[in-house]
Amino acid sequence: xKTNDVILQTTTKVVFFIIFLFSIHIFFAGHYTPGGGxxxxxxxxxxxxxxxxxFDLKTVQKALPFNFTIMTGIGLLLALxxxxxxxxxxxxxxxxxxxxxxxxxxxxxxxxxxxxFDAGVFLVVVGSAITIIxxxxxxx
Amino acid sequence: xxxxMAILIGILFTAAVYLILSRSLIKIVIGxxxxxxxxxxxxxxxxxxxxxxxxxxxxxxxxxxxxxxxxLILTAIVISFxxxxxxxxxxxxxxxxxxxxxxxxxxGNDEHD
Amino acid sequence: MINLLLFPIIIPFLFAxxxxxxxxxxxxxxxxxxxxxxxGLIASFYLLITIKAEGVQVVTLGSWPAPFGISMVSxxxxxxxxxxxxxxxxxxxxxxxxSIGKERERFFYYPAILFMVTxxxxxxxxxxxxxxxxxxEVLLIASxxxxxxxxxxxxxxxxxxxxxxxxxxxxxFVITVAxxxxxxxxxxxxxxxxxxxxxxxxxxxxxxxxxxxxxFGIKGSIFPxxxxxxxxxxxxxIPVLALFGALLTKVGIYAIMRTYTLFFIHDTGxxxxxxxxxxxxxxxxxxxxxxxxxxxxxxxIYNIVIxxxxxxFGAAQMNEAGISGAIFYLIHDMLIKGALFLLIxxxxxxxxxxxxxxxxxxxxxxxxxxWFYLIAxxxxxxxxxxxxxxxxxxxxxxxxQAGNVWGSIIILAxxxxxxxxxMRIFIYAFxxxxxxxxxxxxxxxxxxxxxxxxxxxLSILYGIGTEWLIPYMTDATNVLLDPSIYIDAVLxx
Numbered sequence: 027x028k029t030n031d032v033i034l035q036t037t038t039k040v041v042f043f044i045i046f047l048f049s050i051h052i053f054f055a056g057h058y059t060p061g062g063g064x065x066x067x068x069x070x071x072x073x074x075x076x077x078x079x080x081f082d083l084k085t086v087q088k089a090l091p092f093n094f095t096i097m098t099g100i101g102l103l104l105a106l107x108x109x110x111x112x113x114x115x116x117x118x119x120x121x122x123x124x125x126x127x128x129x130x131x132x133x134x135x136x137x138x139x140x141x142x143f144d145a146g147v148f149l150v151v152v153g154s155a156i157t158i159i160x161x162x163x164x165x166x
Numbered sequence: 167x168x169x170x171m172a173i174l175i176g177i178l179f180t181a182a183v184y185l186i187l188s189r190s191l192i193k194i195v196i197g198x199x200x201x202x203x204x205x206x207x208x209x210x211x212x213x214x215x216x217x218x219x220x221x222x223x224x225x226x227x228x229x230x231x232x233x234x235x236x237x238l239i240l241t242a243i244v245i246s247f248x249x250x251x252x253x254x255x256x257x258x259x260x261x262x263x264x265x266x267x268x269x270x271x272x273x274g275n276d277e278h279d
Numbered sequence: 280m281i282n283l284l285l286f287p288i289i290i291p292f293l294f295a296x297x298x299x300x301x302x303x304x305x306x307x308x309x310x311x312x313x314x315x316x317x318x319g320l321i322a323s324f325y326l327l328i329t330i331k332a333e334g335v336q337v338v339t340l341g342s343w344p345a346p347f348g349i350s351m352v353s354x355x356x357x358x359x360x361x362x363x364x365x366x367x368x369x370x371x372x373x374x375x376x377x378s379i380g381k382e383r384e385r386f387f388y389y390p391a392i393l394f395m396v397t398x399x400x401x402x403x404x405x406x407x408x409x410x411x412x413x414x415x416e417v418l419l420i421a422s423x424x425x426x427x428x429x430x431x432x433x434x435x436x437x438x439x440x441x442x443x444x445x446x447x448x449x450x451x452f453v454i455t456v457a458x459x460x461x462x463x464x465x466x467x468x469x470x471x472x473x474x475x476x477x478x479x480x481x482x483x484x485x486x487x488x489x490x491x492x493x494x495f496g497i498k499g500s501i502f503p504x505x506x507x508x509x510x511x512x513x514x515x516x517i518p519v520l521a522l523f524g525a526l527l528t529k530v531g532i533y534a535i536m537r538t539y540t541l542f543f544i545h546d547t548g549x550x551x552x553x554x555x556x557x558x559x560x561x562x563x564x565x566x567x568x569x570x571x572x573x574x575x576x577x578x579x580i581y582n583i584v585i586x587x588x589x590x591x592f593g594a595a596q597m598n599e600a601g602i603s604g605a606i607f608y609l610i611h612d613m614l615i616k617g618a619l620f621l622l623i624x625x626x627x628x629x630x631x632x633x634x635x636x637x638x639x640x641x642x643x644x645x646x647x648x649x650w651f652y653l654i655a656x657x658x659x660x661x662x663x664x665x666x667x668x669x670x671x672x673x674x675x676x677x678x679x680q681a682g683n684v685w686g687s688i689i690i691l692a693x694x695x696x697x698x699x700x701x702m703r704i705f706i707y708a709f710x711x712x713x714x715x716x717x718x719x720x721x722x723x724x725x726x727x728x729x730x731x732x733x734x735x736x737l738s739i740l741y742g743i744g745t746e747w748l749i750p751y752m753t754d755a756t757n758v759l760l761d762p763s764i765y766i767d768a769v770l771x772x
Contacts, residue, residue: 064244099299106293113282119289119351120341158251162258186443198446205453212461235460238409242453245416249449252423253442259427260435272436 031080038080045073053148057136063144067151074156083163094153094160101149108143171211178204191257191267198253202246206239283329284336284353286322287361288400291315295393305384309376312389316369316396323362330358331751335758335768337406345770346470352406352769355755356606360403360533363610366737367525367617368396370730374621375518377726378628383428383516391428392522395421402530406769408459409466411534412452415498419445422527425519426511437514444507448497455490462487469769472541472762480545488543488550492535492557499531501591502560505584509568512580517624520576524583525617529609532587536594536605540759547597555595559686561588562693569700575623575633575708578700579616582659585693586612592690593674601677603756607745608670614741615658615666618734619701622652625727626708631717635704640713647728649709651735656705658738660698666742 049069056062077086112121124138178200185197213235221233261267294315301307330336330353339348353361372392379388398418405411423445427438460466462483463474475484493504500508512523535554543550565584572578590612593605623633625648630638642649654665661667671694678687741748758764 064240095299095302099296102296102299106289106296110289110293116281118338118340118342118348119282119285122341154248155251158255162255186447191439194443198443198450201447201450202453205450205457208454209457209460212457214461234466235457238456238460238466241409241413245413245449248420249416249423249442249446252420253446256423256427256435256439256442259430260439263430263432263435269439272439 034080038076042073042077045069045076049073053144056144057138057141063147064151067148068155070148070152071155074152075159078159078163083160094156096153097149098153098157101146101151101153103146104149105143105146108139108146111139167215168211171207171215175204175207175211178207189269191261191269194269195250195253195257199246199250202242202250206242206246209235209238209242281338283322283326284338284351284358284404287319287326287365288397288404290319290322291365291393291400292397294318295390295397298390298393299387302387303385305381308384308389309372312372312393313369315393316365316372319396319400320362320365320369323358323365326353327355327358327362327751330355331754335765337768337771346465346467349410350406350467350469350769351404351410352469352765353404354758354765354768355751356533356536356759357403359606359610359751359755360529360613361400363613364396364399364403364526367613367734368392368522370734371518371521371525371617371621374521374624374727374730377723378624379516379518380429386428387424388428391421391424394418395425395522395526397421399526399530403533406468407466408468408471409456412449412456415452415530416449418527418530419449422523425522426515428519429516431514434514437511440507441511444497444511448494451490451497452494455487455494458483458490459487467769468537468541469766472766473770475542475545480543484543485546485549488539488546489553491538492550492554495531495534495538496557497531499528499535499591500561500584500587502557502564502588505561505564505587508584509577509580512583513574513576517620517627520580521617521620521624524580524620525613528583528587529613532590532594532609535591536602536759539594540597540602541762541765544597544762551595551597554591555683555686558588558591558595559689561585562592562689563588566693566696566700570696570703573635575627575635575704578704579619579623582619582697582700583616585697586616589671589674589690589693592686593670593677596674596677596681596683597760598677598680599756599760600673600680602759603752604670604673604675604677606670606752606755606759607673607748608667611658611666611670611738611741614734614738615655618655618731618738619652619659621727621731621734622648622655623704625724625731626652626704628727629716629719629724630708630714635707638708638714639711640709642709643713644716645724647732649705651728651732652709653705654739655735656698656701658735658742659701661694662698664742666738668742669745 049066052061052069053063053066074086074090109120112119122138122140124136126134126136128134182197182201182204185193185200188194213232219227219230221230264272294311298308298311336353337350339345339350341348372389395418398414398421401414402411402418405414423438423442426441427434459471463471465471465474496504512520539550539554562585565581565588568581569578569585590605590609593601593608596602627633629641629645632638658665658667661671671690675687675690678690
């Protein structure tokens with residue numbers, strides 16, 4: 027099934043980055059407002075699926091040469107690692123820590139271990155969803 | 167409002183049961199999706215629909231929504247997302263191997279292999 | 280070490296993640312999964328000792344105070360089940376080295392097993408009803424992968440049904456949790472128990488009790504809801520079948536035992552009566568199935584159903600003998616089912632068929648296999664001093680104490696049917712005229728025998744060592760019979 031979707035392909039090239047940046051925004055917004063790793067991850071997945079629709083699997087794999095299984099693994103490790111950090115301080119599992127730092131450019135910002143956990147969730151969602159889509163689309 | 171939600175959930179469950187009992191594999195997958203939507207809405211309704219403000223600590227807010235059902239729904243949605251995705255892969259593979267999506271032709275035991 | 284009780288859950292999870300990075304490296308996968316399960320096993324033994332010394336262990340995740348955060352609670356029953364789970368998994372993994380085949384090993388077979396163990400251990404340990412749902416899903420998704428892995432025609436067909444049944448039961452679980460939340464306004468299991476005592480179990484709670492029985496009954500395969508089990512369990516290869524048979528239904532049974540001893544204890548005349556009647560019907564249905572088939576796998580699969588009935592019958596008595604008998608029998612059944620499935624796996628491997636009519640005379644060529652099978656079969660039927668005896672004795676004793684004479688007679692009669700069904704395998708497979716066997720490697724036969732023999736020996740030790748196990752069993756029984764121990768440990772008053 028080879029169609030020549032000039033309009034779709036051209037828009038996708040622009041829209042992909044907009045969706046991707048928006049997903050990053052949503053991911054960071056999850057700090058205090060609605061958003062977070064899962065939603066951000068789903069948005070990124072949506073962007074990649076749009077690429078898959080506009081182009082084909084091979085082109086996308088060439089453009090994004092990640093192993094998505096490894097990505098899932100890294101995400102799970104990040105999430106588990108953040109949660110398990112509590113073990114070394116002998117406080118209950120999943121206990122999070124945060125503090126306020128003054129960073130250049132951002133000014134005073136609160137940094138939170140829960141964000142690392144969320145980054146893990148982000149990677150797991152993207153990794154597993156794309157793995158599933160690849161395994162369906164792989165042999166058609 | 168609760169009554170309206172109850173009716174909506176009932177409709178979702180009815181549709182889900184109808185679809186799950188149908189023969190086509192893809193309809194069954196859609197049916198399971200509807201079933202989990204109904205269950206999620208049920209959690210929301212069961213937690214009570216009251217509460218005008220979001221459940222965030224702020225000055226002078228006393229009437230806020232119950233955050234727990236929302237957390238439960240989020241978890242349940244993530245899980246049903248994973249399961250539905252997996253089920254779609256499975257349905258596709260089963261269709262590719264069996265050359266049919268009719269559940270009637272997929273019954274049987276060892277003797278049919 | 281406040282987090283000790285989480286280690287048997289986290290360690291398999293960590294190693295499952297690590298395995299994702301070594302997809303193609305089969306040797307690495309094997310080594311890492313054995314290391315992971317062994318470490319988990321060490322942690323769980325340490326946990327057992329700690330619980331024996333210090334009582335119920337609790338940790339509430341994220342440092343939230345108890346009814347609000349997710350509590351993980353490890354009492355003696357959970358710790359015993361967690362330990363047994365890891366023990367069986369270890370030997371099933373070793374058995375898989377020779378029997379599962381490189382194709383499956385390369386496609387996330389070991390990670391799936393470890394994820395499933397994470398889910399099983401989590402479900403045994405959690406003290407939060409919604410968290411139990413989450414762990415159920417973890418183990419179910421891993422089991423979906425395991426049941427379909429390999430993608431044979433039959434597997435695909437059966438796993439669709441398996442997944443569908445489980446999705447529906449999971450949706451029911453969510454619905455039930457929603458009802459429970461709207462009535463008691465909490466999800467912490469200890470807190471739920473307190474709240475139900477306060478409102479004195481009105482009718483709606485009894486409805487929820489029956490709904491929960493349906494949910495866990497589908498997972499644990501009790502009488503009208505076991506319909507999916509024989510077909511689905513026959514599809515995957517033997518090591519997966521052994522894991523499913525030994526672990527998955529037991530999670531459902533554990534959940535029924537936990538909820539029916541912690542939540543719904545104020546109207547036992549209704550709820551526990553239903554449980555008892557259903558468990559007896561389960562036993563009868565299982566007996567019919569076990570006698571009807573000439574297929575090795577099906578016979579043992581129907582024996583799972585019988586065991587489910589026996590355990591729940593014990594749990595439904597709600598007296599000390601009945602419950603401690605149920606716990607004894609639960610752990611015995613996990614060990615012996617693991618061993619039996621591995622042994623019939625070897626029989627199928629040696630003869631190349633699972634049809635009893637096509638085998639015979641194995642005693643001449645494979646005598647050790649025959650003897651170990653015989654021991655395992657006697658253990659399953661509960662012939663003293665083997666492991667099934669004590670559990671059944673206590674269950675029958677409990678039933679007589681509670682005045683359910685007919686029930687205990689059916690339990691004892693079912694032992695005979697169990698014995699008959701497994702002896703049929705012995706007679707058909709090991710006696711009679713030898714049939715021509717397909718050529719197999721002697722080396723892999725020996726490698727398959729090792730884990731099976733160890734499991735059989737463990738079950739023998741479990742039977743002989745009853746005397747030393749009694750203190751542990753008493754602890755487990757006390758927590759189930761007296762919910763205040765559990766509640767005090769969690770809510771800390």
